[in-house]
Amino acid sequence: MSNLKFGFNFDILNLLIRMTDITKKIIIAIDGYSSSGKSTIAKEIAKILNYKYIDSGAMYRAVTLFAIRNNFINKKHIVDEDSLKKVLDKIKINFRYNSNKKQQETYLNSENVEDEIREMEVSNNVSFISRLAFVRKELVLLQQKLGLEKGIVMDGRDIGTVVFPNAELKIFMTANPEVRAQRRYLELKEKNIDVSFDEILENVKKRDYIDETRDESPLKRAVDAVELDNSNMNRQEQLDWIVDLVNKKIN
Ligand code: DC
Numbered sequence: 216m217s218n219l220k221f222g223f224n225f226d227i228l229n230l231l232i233r234m235t236d237i238t239k240k241i242i243i244a245i246d247g248y249s250s251s252g253k254s255t256i257a258k259e260i261a262k263i264l265n266y267k268y269i270d271s272g273a274m275y276r277a278v279t280l281f282a283i284r285n286n287f288i289n290k291k292h293i294v295d296e297d298s299l300k301k302v303l304d305k306i307k308i309n310f311r312y313n314s315n316k317k318q319q320e321t322y323l324n325s326e327n328v329e330d331e332i333r334e335m336e337v338s339n340n341v342s343f344i345s346r347l348a349f350v351r352k353e354l355v356l357l358q359q360k361l362g363l364e365k366g367i368v369m370d371g372r373d374i375g376t377v378v379f380p381n382a383e384l385k386i387f388m389t390a391n392p393e394v395r396a397q398r399r400y401l402e403l404k405e406k407n408i409d410v411s412f413d414e415i416l417e418n419v420k421k422r423d424y425i426d427e428t429r430d431e432s433p434l435k436r437a438v439d440a441v442e443l444d445n446s447n448m449n450r451q452e453q454l455d456w457i458v459d460l461v462n463k464k465i466n
Contacts, residue, residue, distance in 0.1 A: 239465060240266070240366030242381075244374035246434065247388030249422045250395035252445055253370040256388070256453050258319075260461065261368040269310065269361055271371035271378070273321040274354050275345040276332035277308045281323060282344055283336060292343040300349055308357070333403070335410055338418055342425040345372075351431050372426055375437035384464045385440035386457065392419050394446050 243266070245257045254270055261268035282288045285302070287295045310319050311327075320329035331337065344350055351373075358369060358378045369378065375385035396416035403410050426434040436442060441460065445453050 240364070241383035241461075241464060242362055242365050242379045243368040243461065244379050244382040244385045244437075244440075245368065245370040245388060246372055246375050246385070246436070246440065247370075247443075248390070248392075248395060248434070249419055249426070250399040251388040251390045252398065252450075252453070253388050255450065256457060257368045257370040259450075259454055260457055263458065264366075264368075264461065267361070267367045268319060269358065269367060269369040270319070270321070271354070271358055271369055271374060272341075273310075273329075273332060274308050274357070275350070276337050276341050277321055277323045277328060278303075278306060278350055278354070279337050279341040279344040280328055280332050281306050283340060288340055288343060292340060294343055294347065296347065296349075299344075299347075303349065303353055330406065333406070334408060335414070335418070338422075342422050342429075346425065346429040346431055348431045372434040373432040375440050376435060377432045380437070384460060385437050386460070387436040387440040387442045389442065389444050390446040392416060392423065395419050 243257075243260060245253045247253050249272075254272075257270075258268050260266070279288075282294065282299055285298070287299045289295075305324075307322075307324050309322050311322060312318075313320050318329075320327055321332055322328065323332075355373075355378050358371075358374075361367065362369065362379055371378070375382055375387070393416065396412060396419045399415050399419065400410070400412045403415070423434075443453065443456060448456075
């Protein structure tokens with residue numbers, strides 16, 4: 216069964232390589248709940264198509280880390296908005312590929328912060344930064360600039376609705392909260408970050424609530440997005456599903 220499956224995927228990939236007009240680049244917007252597996256899939260699709268991959272959540276995390284380090288956010292998650300606003304143009308975020316780790320990493324003012332932005336302190340505070348209109352405005356502009364030449368896969372919460380409302384392909388990913396918390400738990404354990412499953416589940420649910428109910432660009436499915444509920448799908452099944460969609464769009 217699994218051999219058959221592999222043969223099928225291989226055919227799709229071959230077809231994609233043979234039939235795709237590589238000069239026709241599109242924008243692929245992947246939105247969805249936290250830990251729904253957006254970035255894993257987005258990265259793989261970008262690799263197959265030789266597109267740029269941009270993790271927009273990492274940008275909100277980097278601004279959050281900056282705010283924490285500068286004491287612009289307190290223990291009660293109250294943000295000193297005036298101070299943050301004043302220095303926002305001093306925050307430079309970019310991505311560089313680490314060929315040893317074979318992954319793209321986030322840089323905040325030339326410092327590699329890839330690991331630090333994934334820690335719980337940032338996860339627990341990021342929603343309070345990402346709901347600020349002035350932060351979103353800056354980051355959305357930066358994201359749109361990165362997509363000017365198309366040939367990009369970007370994941371986040373508002374990519375299909377706000378950042379690239381004209382994206383050729385929009386995917387909305389979801390999975391139930393327990394499945395998502397379990398994935399995050401394993402990810403953090405692998406990185407030796409000490410945290411309990413319950414703590415993560417609570418964080419996932421809290422972030423869903425804030426993401427969906429905030430005034431600024433709340434998480435919602437774009438009307439023209441296709442939904443992918445991957446609660447019971449493995450990575451390969453999701454990849455097949457999306458490659459098929461991309462193939463239809465490009466050809
Ligand atoms: O995808 P993530 O969990 O790394 O995102 C971190 C936070 O940033 C998440 O709580 C929601 C927010 N975010 C957002 O508001 N808009 C985006 N385009 C991406 C992320």
